Amino acid sequence: MKNLLNTNTYKGIIPQGEGQTLNISGQTNAQYYQAYSISFLDPWFGGKRPNTLSLSAYFSRYTGINNRYYNQVQSQALNNYYNNYYNNSYYGGYGGYGGYGGYGGNYYESAYDKSKYMQILGFSVGYGKRLNWPDDYFQFMATLNYQMYMLNNWTSASYQFGLPDNGNYHDINMELTFQRNSIDNPLYTRFGSQFILTGSSTLPYSLFDGKDYKNMTSDEERYKLVEYYKIKFKSKVFIPLLPLPQYGGPQRTPVLMSRVEVGWIGDYNKYKKSPFGTFYMGGDGMTGGYNYYQETVALRGYDNGEIAGNNYSMLNARAYSRMSLELRFPLILEPSSTIYGLVFGEAGDAWNRISDFKPFNLKRSAGAGVRIFLPMIGLMGIDWAYGFDKPYGSSSRGGGNFHFILGQEF
Numbered sequence: 001m002k003n004l005l006n007t008n009t010y011k012g013i014i015p016q017g018e019g020q021t022l023n024i025s026g027q028t029n030a031q032y033y034q035a036y037s038i039s040f041l042d043p044w045f046g047g048k049r050p051n052t053l054s055l056s057a058y059f060s061r062y063t064g065i066n067n068r069y070y071n072q073v074q075s076q077a078l079n080n081y082y083n084n085y086y087n088n089s090y091y092g093g094y095g096g097y098g099g100y101g102g103y104g105g106n107y108y109e110s111a112y113d114k115s116k117y118m119q120i121l122g123f124s125v126g127y128g129k130r131l132n133w134p135d136d137y138f139q140f141m142a143t144l145n146y147q148m149y150m151l152n153n154w155t156s157a158s159y160q161f162g163l164p165d166n167g168n169y170h171d172i173n174m175e176l177t178f179q180r181n182s183i184d185n186p187l188y189t190r191f192g193s194q195f196i197l198t199g200s201s202t203l204p205y206s207l208f209d210g211k212d213y214k215n216m217t218s219d220e221e222r223y224k225l226v227e228y229y230k231i232k233f234k235s236k237v238f239i240p241l242l243p244l245p246q247y248g249g250p251q252r253t254p255v256l257m258s259r260v261e262v263g264w265i266g267d268y269n270k271y272k273k274s275p276f277g278t279f280y281m282g283g284d285g286m287t288g289g290y291n292y293y294q295e296t297v298a299l300r301g302y303d304n305g306e307i308a309g310n311n312y313s314m315l316n317a318r319a320y321s322r323m324s325l326e327l328r329f330p331l332i333l334e335p336s337s338t339i340y341g342l343v344f345g346e347a348g349d350a351w352n353r354i355s356d357f358k359p360f361n362l363k364r365s366a367g368a369g370v371r372i373f374l375p376m377i378g379l380m381g382i383d384w385a386y387g388f389d390k391p392y393g394s395s396s397r398g399g400g401n402f403h404f405i406l407g408q409e410f
Helices: 067-087 155-161
Strands: 021-028 033-042 052-065 112-130 138-152 167-181 192-201 229-240 255-266 279-281 295-297 319-334 337-351 363-374 378-387 399-406
Touching: 255 295, 279 319, 279 337, 337 378
Parallel strands: 279 295
Antiparallel strands: 021 033, 033 052, 052 112, 112 138, 138 167, 167 192, 192 229, 229 255, 255 319, 319 337, 337 363, 363 378, 378 399
């Protein structure tokens, strides 16, 4: 950053310095969605030790649809349910919530109502450091987060997702992350492992504010100060199937990667369960659709947000589990590009109540794909996966699905 105005330090279009990153971004698809963010990361804060400082701020806005369209969707979905439940089309009318399938298209785009919206304003500041114990691969990060959800006539979302219709809601939480990372290369990892344990929590307001949440009728008052605690564990282990190049093996070493993830969000008061910060599981795991206030979890072989274990309010899951085994085989490993193929088996599920959590009773899938990394573009990929099981409420298997990856590995 200190070399930003010193053109003698530039290599290409950016200055060379101490590894700080400044990111300014804006996204929109016109009427429905806008998002803006700015973030700064200093991986060597203070200049003496590898301590990390991160700062970010962001704003997004989502526009709702008018009541006429919403009522038509409800009416036709109800007719589909009664008329076609046994004909393999329980979810046929929704089309993955992207354009509501048979109802969508141009009429959906003309149904936006600017008086119905959800706006999210957020800030975060984090500090992390490398630990010397138990070994040099451990890292610790503490992040203070603030999000304000501003809803106005947001009735279409409250029907599907259990959100309030109106009001401003504040989420102030502290997130602590312990990580052990010993992988050799982030683009094509040949060996090593990554273990991440994350815990986040708001203050337990309901334990000391003296309010009667059991008999409270106003959602705006109930959730004004959002409260919850969340625990997540993620792990990846990479095992080379041939000797590594430094031991006389080939440069293109096939690798077996295993992954285990589990997470749940809990509450301090059963009458004040947070509608925000829940899990949205299924599909490619990329941000989109109605998962703007949730944490996305991929499960290839199924549609976005399709996975839940016990009732139709699947898009508000409070616990999840995911496991996968992936065989990667390199095609090109060059500084200018990295390309590798993969085959995988995967299983996962999500539940609306923590009491229903069954980490080994999962929806299964398998498939194949390819990953391409180009320095000027980043990571891209495509997977084809087949879901072998039936999501809750559906009479059909997940079936064949294509999933696209842009800029992230889920």
